[in-house]
Amino acid sequence: MRRWPMSSKADAPIAVKFDHVTKTYKLYENDRQRFLSVFSSRDKRKLITKVNASNDLSFEIKKGEAVAFLGHNGAGKSTALKMITGVTFPTKGTVTVNGAVSALLELTAGFDNQLTGRENIYLRGHALGLDNEQIATLEPKVIDFADLGVYIDQPVRTYSSGMKARLGFAFAVSSDPEILVVDEALSVGDKQFQQKCFARVREIMEDEDVTVIFVTHASAAAQEFCTRGIVLEKGAMQFDGPIQEAIDFYENHG
Numbered sequence: 001m002r003r004w005p006m007s008s009k010a011d012a013p014i015a016v017k018f019d020h021v022t023k024t025y026k027l028y029e030n031d032r033q034r035f036l037s038v039f040s041s042r043d044k045r046k047l048i049t050k051v052n053a054s055n056d057l058s059f060e061i062k063k064g065e066a067v068a069f070l071g072h073n074g075a076g077k078s079t080a081l082k083m084i085t086g087v088t089f090p091t092k093g094t095v096t097v098n099g100a101v102s103a104l105l106e107l108t109a110g111f112d113n114q115l116t117g118r119e120n121i122y123l124r125g126h127a128l129g130l131d132n133e134q135i136a137t138l139e140p141k142v143i144d145f146a147d148l149g150v151y152i153d154q155p156v157r158t159y160s161s162g163m164k165a166r167l168g169f170a171f172a173v174s175s176d177p178e179i180l181v182v183d184e185a186l187s188v189g190d191k192q193f194q195q196k197c198f199a200r201v202r203e204i205m206e207d208e209d210v211t212v213i214f215v216t217h218a219s220a221a222a223q224e225f226c227t228r229g230i231v232l233e234k235g236a237m238q239f240d241g242p243i244q245e246a247i248d249f250y251e252n253h254g
Ligand SMILES: Nc1ncnc2c1ncn2[C@@H]1O[C@H](COP(=O)(O)OP(=O)(O)OP(=O)(O)O)[C@@H](O)[C@H]1O
Pocket: 025, 026, 027, 051, 052, 053, 071, 072, 073, 074, 075, 076, 077, 078, 079, 080
């Protein structure tokens, strides 16, 4: 299989590195068996099968690159992203990430419903290791982008799901990320807000220093935002190269 180090970024520092990464999920007959397996390795009969969501993946992404992960349902795109954002870990191999990651994935995960929107900005900021002063700088930007009016000082439990997503998105894009991970399937709020989101993502992507990792089924979006494409199938890498070649490969090997 071809590998493609992007020449213009060849000397740039490494932002993300996968070194022979395999992520194996075990499927059990039911949740009880899954739970029991934590305590006992004796009874393996209820283990139905194992799935390699990532299968011996090795690649490097340099600082400032914009890379699309292409692949059909279940190809392993989300699993690779989750290892970059630290939501899940490899079973084998190592994942190295250099830089602050901002993920446009599960935007509303981690909000405390009893706290107000404003308080949740502080909660999330502290969870990311920011101090009060840094969060105070971020706060007006997040509030302005989320555009929730008086609701910003109401408990998050009173928000609609679209309003929660707006707050999550606003936080993710206000913090000038070094590595931005975007799932294209993400839809945030109404059409008008979606357009505002895309405009902001485009603005971040245009910053040469930001590394962008974009997951999509659709080639048009990949072509617009990225210069390099990695095609996954059954957790394994099928192709790594310039975006147009990656799209051709993806479309012809479907
Ligand atoms: N928590 C889990 N437990 C068991 N299997 C899982 C789990 N998460 C993912 N998988 C399996 O791992 C494989 C890869 O899934 P993944 O979500 O990474 O694919 P994807 O390329 O993002 O798919 P999609 O385009 O549908 O979002 C699939 O077979 C999926 O069923």
